[in-house]
Amino acid sequence: MPPCLIIDLRCLQDPDYAERGIGNHARCIINAAPEPFIGLIDPTLPPLPEDITARAASLTPHAYLPAIAQGSVFLNPSPMGRDPLALARLLRDPNITKAAVVYDFIPYDAQETYLTTPARRLEYATALAWLRQYDVFFPISAASQARLFALFGPVRTHITGVALSDWMHDIPPEPPRHIFMAGGGDTRKNPETLARAHAASPVLRQIPLIIGGSCTPETAARLRAITQVSLPGHVANADLRRLFAQAYCVVTPSYAEGFSLPVIEAMAAHSPAIVSDIPQNREFSDEFCWRVSVDLDVEHEQLVKAMRHASIATTQRYYDAMQGDAAVPEVFAALARMEHRKPRANETAAAFRDKVPCPLLVSPDRGNKGLKSKSKKENVSTPSSF
Numbered sequence: 136m137p138p139c140l141i142i143d144l145r146c147l148q149d150p151d152y153a154e155r156g157i158g159n160h161a162r163c164i165i166n167a168a169p170e171p172f173i174g175l176i177d178p179t180l181p182p183l184p185e186d187i188t189a190r191a192a193s194l195t196p197h198a199y200l201p202a203i204a205q206g207s208v209f210l211n212p213s214p215m216g217r218d219p220l221a222l223a224r225l226l227r228d229p230n231i232t233k234a235a236v237v238y239d240f241i242p243y244d245a246q247e248t249y250l251t252t253p254a255r256r257l258e259y260a261t262a263l264a265w266l267r268q269y270d271v272f273f274p275i276s277a278a279s280q281a282r283l284f285a286l287f288g289p290v291r292t293h294i295t296g297v298a299l300s301d302w303m304h305d306i307p308p309e310p311p312r313h314i315f316m317a318g319g320g321d322t323r324k325n326p327e328t329l330a331r332a333h334a335a336s337p338v339l340r341q342i343p344l345i346i347g348g349s350c351t352p353e354t355a356a357r358l359r360a361i362t363q364v365s366l367p368g369h370v371a372n373a374d375l376r377r378l379f380a381q382a383y384c385v386v387t388p389s390y391a392e393g394f395s396l397p398v399i400e401a402m403a404a405h406s407p408a409i410v411s412d413i414p415q416n417r418e419f420s421d422e423f424c425w426r427v428s429v430d431l432d433v434e435h436e437q438l439v440k441a442m443r444h445a446s447i448a449t450t451q452r453y454y455d456a457m458q459g460d461a462a463v464p465e466v467f468a469a470l471a472r473m474e475h476r477k478p479r480a481n482e483t484a485a486a487f488r489d490k491v492p493c494p495l496l497v498s499p500d501r502g503n504k505g506l507k508s509k510s511k512k513e514n515v516s517t518p519s520s521f
Contacts, residue, residue, distance in 0.1 A: 155396075159300050330361040347368075382404070
């Protein structure tokens, strides 16, 4: 059997990931794959989209692939998602170069929010341990790369950025009607702070506020108690295009991100992007988005000022340089440049266990103290290069 490309497609079967964020980025990477590939699926999940099924040479419900040739590549677009134990045979095969896309380590850094039970902490610790088995990593931002180095040391990396879906290209401008936030009710997305800023400003209250994405009934009730807000939930792609195109501005007030996809979606729609002043958003030039405090409810006049000064004209130039069809093929170009990793000596179970870089199996109150707290500075290792 000649060397082959194997891709874990399970994230595109998972309703929680398939449409936005991880699923969008995974789809763009898979569409850029330079050859027919073997797709790994989970038969207990919903079926793959038809266009992805058509791209695969074959699909397999397990990792038991016979006679994998040296030089083969396994690519996981979502290594912290579905059960990594299903991939153990591939991840321990010395003939295969293992590559993983890295989005963020937000659950690790905010354990009180995301890892609130022993079962969740064990699940995340297991995924981190298996992440150690990959040979090369594709973080989506410089901030994600830095966090990866801090946790794992000098691993091989190549920053990809994030791609836009085809349906987000060529959006014609429309007359502005509202302030828009894409992200739903997740705590780290910080929707309540935006709602309080909207309620506190006589200027902002005159403009309808729309917060898109999934919200729990409890979060929706809290937001509606703060200000008048529209919560459309999950919407079709055509409706999402319209929400971006009709925005006076697109606000991304997050406490933490891997990469702020709504920023380049706003650029695609010719809408000004206003973002929280966090490391991930500082990767965007000041020329193309306006940064504000994450505490907009205290400093709501920052948002008013940003809306008056954010430039629509400059967004198009940056968007032209960020289009997905120019970003994701570099994943496969980087893999092609990489020499096949030499087989390593077998590791004992104890040595493998000791590599887990986190205190996840103890009480979460010994970890970070929440999304807004500043973590201690860590020594970040210098990355190796291709």
